[in-house]
Amino acid sequence: MAYTLPALPYAYEALEPYIDVETMHLHHDKHHQTYVNNANAAVESLPADLKALAPDELLRHLDKVPADKLNPIKNNVGGHANHTFFWELLKVGTELKGELKAAIEKDFGSVDAFKEKFAAAATGRFGSGWAWLVVQNGKLAVVSTPNQDTPIMGEKFAGVSGEPILTLDVWEHSYYLKYQNRRADYIAAFWNVVNWDKVAQLYAAAK
Structure with missing residues (x-):
């Protein structure tokens, strides 16, 4: 079954003023569609058993992908999966609380310390890539990946591992219309649009 572009779970303008409507149209309708x-x-061109896998499952089994197909799969199936995940994690007006907040405080020392570490991973990613929680x-960790790599690919293929529960796209197309070269401002604005309810659900399932 062919992959399709998922509809956003909210209106294009829903994340204003933190992520602008023009960027959402460009990012979702053009970049993700590509x-x-x-x-x-x-x-x-993959074998039938691999073609039948959902994007996330294919990325978890890259060791089965023919070597000459590996980079196109990482780059493009990774790009599709990462963006699909990213859209679900955005919403204005939710609150970090409960078990997830307690886990962040336990594993990072404080919420502020977690945000600083996450921001450092996002800021320090040279070129294009992603920051992840x-x-x-059973413990929380912050990692980053280049290009369209994701922790679900594992250490062999992404250099990191873990079950993602939050991510931030730091490719320039995700912020340049509004923030230009000010990636740090985009990262700071991100905390206003994190769907903490969704992150908490993912944490409960992954821990």
């Missing part, structure tokens, strides 16, 4: 198109082309062996 990853979907290229992912379908890349997957088309993951669950590793």
